[in-house]
């Protein structure tokens with residue numbers, strides 16, 4: 001379901017245009033590539049500053065990785081999504097858009113599947129009851145979480161891998177039982193090179209999203225995350241911007257080292273400035289003909305993992321846990337997320353929603369299997385985890401894949417992050433691989449999108465600083 005005001009390129013038949021600039025004004029025109037939360041937030045800030053803006057989105061809908069599909073007439077994320085209570089940039093945005101009442105906060109249960117058993121891991125007391133570890137190691141695990149949250153200076157952590165840091169904080173046995181399977185399950189071949197900074201952030205964020213009793217609280221947007229993306233898109237359009245879905249940027253028009261426009265299959269859109277919000281490999285393809293090899297190589301130096309989510313609609317609940325870490329790298333998924341232990345099943349006509357999530361390299365079997373093969377492959381593992389589960393509970397199954405879903409954050413990552421200002425004048429890059437020391441997430445997409453939108457808007461408002469106009 002697309003916002004009515006968002007234009008689909010199928011209907012536009014455009015060949016060459018400048019978005020909304022044809023009103024006789026010589027307003028600067030910016031093309032934003034990508035209508036995920038970064039692109040939409042940037043476009044909103046630009047439009048608010050009177051800058052003419054066109055957002056190009058390859059998909060049929062806005063929302064990017066937080067995009068949705070329909071279950072029983074209700075929108076549901078293709079990839080599980082929640083916010084933490086301390087996601088301040090989301091909180092600011094919903095307040096400014098007047099939709100704060102659509103955010104719901106709910107307690108959630110966390111668990112861990114280890115050695116064929118599901119353990120509750122929602123509170124400090126659960127940690128003390130975690131029998132796979134000796135009592136002294138349970139204490140170490142609890143202290144580790146507290147010490148991680150107490151770290152203020154993240155720079156020294158850049159020296160360490162996650163493994164080095166976690167072993168130092170909690171000991172080898174805690175690492176072997178709790179963290180190693182998670183690192184391997186999530187990062188596979190990259191597990192041993194993941195930076196301590198990445199892991200520190202995860203512990204800090206998740207640990208900070210708790211109520212006074214230590215129980216986890218998470219937030220959700222009624223109607224799905226894409227409903228918020230739609231709301232943002234509506235605002236962009238109301239302020240005179242344009243959003244064109246099903247219109248992929250296929251190239252850049254650059255002359256004399258200055259960006260002049262964006263090419264698409266249905267024509268070129270002229271621009272005074274271009275902001276790319278796609279993943280780095282996609283941006284590298286776009287910019288390659290116009291920059292030197294070293295720059296392109298620096299963009300390609302950051303690896304990404306893909307993700308597969310198998311989404312099951314069940315006729316009953318699987319367990320009472322929302323988020324179950326699977327601490328067994330032999331399983332084809334690293335998390336079982338029962339979304340309807342967070343947002344009630346009644347939202348989806350009584351259906352219970354389960355995500356089985358796996359991050360993996362793009363050439364992994366699971367990423368290249370057909371949807372039916374993914375289902376057949378995963379179900380026996382689910383039966384092993386939940387012996388009472390039966391395949392007949394599945395009312396529908398969906399498989400979603402994202403090629404560029406998780407940048408690989410290695411040691412000294414700060415030195416690898418490409419600059420926002422690219423070697424091409426007027427061409428800017430704001431993408432989730434630049435989110436650091438935090439990890440990618442809609443909260444940071446909103447923060448970064450708004451920040452660059454404000455900066456670019458102010459730059460283009462200054463008469464002397466206006467980027468060269470396309471001829």
Ligand SMILES: Cc1cc2nc3c(=O)[nH]c(=O)nc-3n(C[C@H](O)[C@H](O)[C@H](O)COP(=O)(O)OP(=O)(O)OC[C@H]3O[C@@H](n4cnc5c(N)ncnc54)[C@H](O)[C@@H]3O)c2cc1C
Pocket residue numbers: 033034035036037038039056057058059062063064065066079080081082083247248249250277278279282307309357402405406431432440441442443445
């Ligand atoms: C499995 C999974 C679970 C997640 N869970 C959470 C969560 O619980 N909470 C949370 O906050 N975040 C979560 N995230 C992360 C969150 O979805 C992203 O960080 C955020 O959506 C990134 O937004 P973005 O706009 O930077 O990028 P994207 O959402 O990737 O947007 C980029 C857009 O560019 C478009 N595009 C690409 N190439 C072109 C082209 N050539 N022309 C035009 N358009 C193009 C894409 O279609 C896409 O819409 C999760 C991500 C994954 C993969």
